[in-house]
Amino acid sequence: IVAFFQPKPLRGRRVLITAGPTFEAIDPVRGITNLSSGKMGFALARAAREAGAEVTLVAGPVSQATPRGVRRIDVRSAVQMRDAVLPLAPEHDVFIATAAVADWRPATAAEHKLKKDGSGQCPALSFVENPDILAGVARLPKAPYCVGFAAESEKLAEHARAKRERKGVPLLVANLGPATFGQDDNAVLLVDAAGERPLPEDGRRTDKLSLARLLVHEIANRLDA
Ligand code: CTP
Numbered sequence: 443i444v445a446f447f448q449p450k451p452l453r454g455r456r457v458l459i460t461a462g463p464t465f466e467a468i469d470p471v472r473g474i475t476n477l478s479s480g481k482m483g484f485a486l487a488r489a490a491r492e493a494g495a496e497v498t499l500v501a502g503p504v505s506q507a508t509p510r511g512v513r514r515i516d517v518r519s520a521v522q523m524r525d526a527v528l529p530l531a532p533e534h535d536v537f538i539a540t541a542a543v544a545d546w547r548p549a550t551a552a553e554h555k556l557k558k559d560g561s562g563q564c565p566a567l568s569f570v571e572n573p574d575i576l577a578g579v580a581r582l583p584k585a586p587y588c589v590g591f592a593a594e595s596e597k598l599a600e601h602a603r604a605k606r607e608r609k610g611v612p613l614l615v616a617n618l619g620p621a622t623f624g625q626d627d628n629a630v631l632l633v634d635a636a637g638e639r640p641l642p643e644d645g646r647r648t649d650k651l652s653l654a655r656l657l658v659h660e661i662a663n664r665l666d667a
């Protein structure tokens with residue numbers, strides 16, 4: 443009922459969002475993942491839907507309820523996420539990459555569960571780099587408007603500016619990683635070609651749904667500009 447009275451700045455727009463961690467298999471029962479909860483991506487999906495968008499949410503393994511009216515596609519690994527996202531991207535106007543995609547995966551996943559052999563020897567893992575989903579979408583000939591997220595642990599603005607250029611995206615949302623993973627609230631830095639600006643404007647932490655609504659309006663303004 444509340445949503446009915448809200449302005450619809452994304453009416454007629456299609457928004458694709460990645461959310462949550464990815465899980466990279468070591469063997470059929472084990473893997474490597476990270477502490478992303480998916481809260482920010484799910485809040486953005488809800489906020490974009492409230493703003494009138496058609497929303498597709500590609501989610502890694504999370505325990506979050508699907509926001510009403512949102513199309514959800516569940517994946518596990520970074521490669522699966524890439525395979526889901528790339529074909530969908532050209533039919534969307536906006537791509538928001540909130541997922542904490544694993545940077546590396548075990549080079550091979552064992553077909554059967556690894557067993558202790560009694561000698562005390564531990565298995566050695568070697569890794570290969572995962573595809574960069576955001577950079578891949580940004581490079582598409584029919585690329586949607588791309589929004590990246592960056593969790594840093596230091597030198598926030600500096601790392602964020604460099605990352606925005608490296609990924610070739612118009613807008614990057616930066617935050618201090620340890621302060622956001624799994625938390626209910628956050629404050630971010632918006633980095634675009636014009637420079638950087640805190641969101642909320644006063645720099646104080648706010649709940650992720652309020653932050654998502656602010657961000658949706660920032661994105662809508664940029665689409666209309
Ligand atoms: N991202 C992605 N695919 C990857 C890695 C990251 O789509 N394989 C996206 C994330 O969803 C996020 C943005 O890229 O929107 C930045 O992710 P981040 O981990 O901060 O950047 P990286 O390029 O992986 O650099 P690093 O982790 O080394 O800081």
Ligand code: CA
Nearest residue numbers: 542543544545
């Ligand atoms: Ca990374």
